[in-house]
Amino acid sequence: MSKNHLYVNLYETLKQQIIEGQYKSEDKFPSKRALGQHLSVSNTTIEHAYQLLLDEGYIYSKPRSGYFVSDIETLPIIPTNINHAHQIFSSNENFHNPKPDYDLAFNMSEIDTEYFPMKQFRKYAKDAFEDxxxxxxxxxxxxxxxxxxxxxxxxxxxxxxxxxxxxxxxxxxxxxxxxxxxxxxxxxxxxxxxxxxxxxxxxxxxxxxxxxxxxxxxxxxxxxxxxxxxxxxxxxxxxxxxxxxxxxxxxxxxxxxxxxxxxxxxxxxxxxxxxxxxxxxxxxxxxxxxxxxxxxxxxxxxxxxxxxxxxxxxxxxxxxxxxxxxxxxxxxxxxxxxxxxxxxxxxxxxxGSFERHLNKMRNVYRHKLTTILNALMPYQSQLKIDGALAGMHFTLTVKNSLTMKQCLENAKKNKLKIIPFSQYDNNQNSAKFILGFGGIPISQLKEHTDALIKSLIV
The missing domain is CATH 3.40.640.10 (Type I PLP-dependent aspartate aminotransferase-like (Major domain))
Incomplete structure (x- = not known):
């Protein structure tokens, strides 16, 4: 989770604790130093979170006394389901969506974000908001x-x-x-x-x-x-x-x-x-x-x-x-x-940044595709590859004795997500899959391909 967003999570958590009644009206809030030490985060993070609570009226400050909880009955309450602060900060996993059942995936809709020219794009974003x-x-x-x-x-x-x-x-x-x-x-x-x-x-x-x-x-x-x-x-x-x-x-x-x-x-x-x-x-x-x-x-x-x-x-x-x-x-x-x-x-x-980016990504995706195809080549008697001349996906038909169900069960054992072609073609009964490779990091290509081979080869 980006540190820039850490204070937002803390703000949401403390707000929810106030709404749920864990803090009562006029209760004294922890000092910024004490809460920072308890959660092992910077004073800046605490200050930003407290400022949001102040802005929305959930807490108020008394000179030389600290922060206190406002009258809860006067606040606009929007219930949400947020973990307590100690739960959120105890593990990075709490900042993300629940972990899927698979670690590897040939997803269709993903691209490789690692090579995106963010610096140049940010410059044009700044220019667009000039006076x-x-x-x-x-x-x-x-x-x-x-x-x-x-x-x-x-x-x-x-x-x-x-x-x-x-x-x-x-x-x-x-x-x-x-x-x-x-x-x-x-x-x-x-x-x-x-x-x-x-x-x-x-x-x-x-x-x-x-x-x-x-x-x-x-x-x-x-x-x-x-x-x-x-x-x-x-x-x-x-x-x-x-x-x-x-x-x-x-x-x-x-x-x-x-x-x-x-x-x-x-x-x-x-x-x-x-x-x-x-x-x-x-x-x-x-x-x-x-x-x-x-x-x-x-x-x-x-x-x-x-x-x-x-x-x-x-x-x-x-x-x-x-x-x-x-x-x-x-x-x-x-x-x-x-x-x-x-x-x-x-x-x-x-x-010209767009054209340069396309040229770079064309080489990146060609390298990814070639790496995967070369790894699958020894198994061409069991696997049939189609649609690999262009784009960011190809299809793979299993020609051995494995059924669709067996292939998917094997993939699950190998923590791999693969998409059956039948999701797009109701008449497709064979063990055929549609594989997107654009979003797979180059460093993980071998791991993905090895899991694919283990799942589909007998």
Whole structure:
């Protein structure tokens, strides 16, 4: 636990003791020195905690006499469940969430925070709160801060070949929020989505009772043949690193998909390019939008993997034909990303720090993936690896005699958390797993991989 937060825990604990009646009105509070010695913390920590209690009226001071508890009946009481001070300070474990059953995990949503350029990012955060940035205190544009949309437009052109104007870009707090917006823009849309697919797309469509058809995915991408048998007109795909299989859509299928969209006025493709920054083997594959000549591709992506998940910035690029529809929407949701956060990211990108960070992380994640794959190579007769060309996850199918249940039981014995692929595909009965490696520290790669091998190999 950070020392900067220690005083907050102490304040919360003492406040709760007052609320629960362990201290009565007019009781004398311990001196700062005495409590500091008892808890083995600095006087500064005690002073900060006492000051918060003073500010909120839980205690008051008497000159040369010390601190005393206020009349409890006059205080706004909000019961909470907080441990006593001696319990909190007796063990560091009390500062954290309950310890999980596992020590090792191939989590999907985590990134490696060790290499994040916090010093540079902090500088841009400070700049965003300077006196000449008062406009950021006002309501942000519905589409998002223009400075960020400009930087995204430059970045997409240079990295993915996506051609767009900043006016075509809309900022949102998540892919799910932007999908929800798209269903309003494409109000008559009937969707074709991948099977298995990214869960939020299905959740949004189910919630809004929008018609959709689930189309199987093969090693080369979504099966285009199904499109011709359907009257559905909106295709949602993850071509650069299909979620959850990890497959990369072939150039042939990309061309077929674009041709399908161009055959009818009302057809559109939503291209979710969620972790396209990270491709480790082979030549980079261009975005679908860069191959489109008739404004048929809606491009969508996020900073969750390229920066950090709590950044909460996603964005979409609308074809010009749909911009007027967006502008005419009634009751559009206001932009939910804080203007200061948008400004910070815009400056981070403009300085070149974002590109340097991506280059560094591409090497870090390539090293992690290669290390894991090399360790698994001797067991390729028992394990089948898919989707490891790009992104921050791959799939692993167990080909020996172990069942899913046995694999999970073995993993539990080895204190390892692995995610069954069946969480994303109800038709998956074999022992198949989806493994995220981004958040595993390099120093723990061997430990994780050894536990994985012990759990899945006979």
């Amino acid at each position: 000449d940035e008062l406009d950021l205190l006002l309501h942000a544009s519905f589409k998002g801060e223009i400075s960020l949309r400009q930087e995204i437009a430059h970045y997409l052109f240079n990295s993915r070949g996506v051609t767009c104007h900043p006016e075509q870009i809309i900022i949102g707090s998540s892919t799910e929020q932007l999908i929800n917006l798209l269903t309003d823009i494409l109000s008559n849309g009937k969707f074709l989505i991948e099977n298995p697919s990214y869960p939020p797309i299905k959740q949004v469509l189910d919630k809004k009772q929008i018609t959709y058809l689930q189309v199987p995915v093969s090693h080369t991408g979504i099966e285009i043949d199904y499109f011709q048998k359907s009257n559905n007109n909106i295709a949602y795909v993850t071509p650069s690193h299909q979620f959850p299989t990890g497959y990369v859509m072939s150039l042939k299928k990309r061309t077929q998909l674009i041709n399908w969209a161009q055959q009818s006025e009302g057809r559109y493709i939503i291209e979710d390019d969620y972790d396209s920054e990270f491709r480790y083997f082979g030549k980079p594959i261009p975005a679908l939008q860069s191959l489109d000549t008739k404004d048929k591709v809606i491009y969508i992506s996020t900073f969750s993997k390229s920066l950090f998940p709590s950044c909460r910035i996603a964005y979409l690029v609308l074809p010009n034909k749909l911009l007027s529809t967006y502008n005419q929407l009634n009751n559009k949701e206001g932009n939910t990303v804080p203007a200061h956060t948008q400004k910070i990211v815009a400056n981070f990108m403009k300085s």
